[in-house]
Amino acid sequence: MSTVDIRRTATAARSGVTPVRVLRSEWHKFWTLRSTWVTLSAASVLVLGTGLVMSVGHEPDGGGFGGVGDPVVLTLLGIQFGQIILTVLGVLFSAGEYSTGMIRASLTAVPRRLPVLWAKTAVFAAVTLVVGLITFFATFLLGQVFLADTDMSASLTDPGVARAVAGTAVALTLLGVLGLGLGALLRSVPGAIGAFFVGVVILPEVLSSVPSDAVNNAVRYFPARAAESLGAVRQIDGGLSDGMALLTLCLWAAAALGAAGWLLKRRDV
Numbered sequence: 001m002s003t004v005d006i007r008r009t010a011t012a013a014r015s016g017v018t019p020v021r022v023l024r025s026e027w028h029k030f031w032t033l034r035s036t037w038v039t040l041s042a043a044s045v046l047v048l049g050t051g052l053v054m055s056v057g058h059e060p061d062g063g064g065f066g067g068v069g070d071p072v073v074l075t076l077l078g079i080q081f082g083q084i085i086l087t088v089l090g091v092l093f094s095a096g097e098y099s100t101g102m103i104r105a106s107l108t109a110v111p112r113r114l115p116v117l118w119a120k121t122a123v124f125a126a127v128t129l130v131v132g133l134i135t136f137f138a139t140f141l142l143g144q145v146f147l148a149d150t151d152m153s154a155s156l157t158d159p160g161v162a163r164a165v166a167g168t169a170v171a172l173t174l175l176g177v178l179g180l181g182l183g184a185l186l187r188s189v190p191g192a193i194g195a196f197f198v199g200v201v202i203l204p205e206v207l208s209s210v211p212s213d214a215v216n217n218a219v220r221y222f223p224a225r226a227a228e229s230l231g232a233v234r235q236i237d238g239g240l241s242d243g244m245a246l247l248t249l250c251l252w253a254a255a256a257l258g259a260a261g262w263l264l265k266r267r268d269v
Helices: 003-015 019-032 034-057 071-075 079-100 102-109 114-147 161-186 189-208 213-219 223-230 242-266
Strands: none
Touching (some): 034 071, 034 079, 071 114, 079 114, 079 161, 079 189, 079 223, 114 242, 161 223, 161 242, 189 213
């Protein structure tokens, strides 16, 4: 094949790259990963199981497991497991391609590169949000079967309840997207998971013990704390408002994706 023929073939291949085809490719890759099915199932089961345990064990006087005073927080306490599991899935979906070497094929097929990252993000966010909404609403409704005669009895029609349940799903999705962005940025599964745990889970707890109003005020804007505010019926003392919590999570996720996209354009692979 001549040089001209090779160029024509490459041009034809590139002209066939469309956003829809890139999305379809990433959708196929996402569902062919065994880890996708395992992590989504595990997250749903743990969230549901934790919610039922907390609901059954709650005492009418507000005691039970630590005396959680918010019906949504009580039944959806399993989000702590969900955010860990789905963040790991996000990291695997992005950084996993670098460990297997598949990223070379992906970037060869999509020379502009950035559409690959955006498609991964769209697929992951859409699936996580849908799974989260179904899981959290089902968990809340089932939990209320056992909480009907307690101080934690609530209905989706009560002020702020449906918003808090949906907000929990949105928060979980954005935390997962943050993990995906870290995976694409660091290109290492252990490194990205470690960075998430240290920066998102551990660091806020450490800083909270610092006797400084400025530090404690800054901790409110860490992803995990913003997620807590977004998933509560009533505003947490010292927490962010719903709008500010949502904006904070979006900015953290956008920062990770933006840095990953910048690096993706600058590096050879």
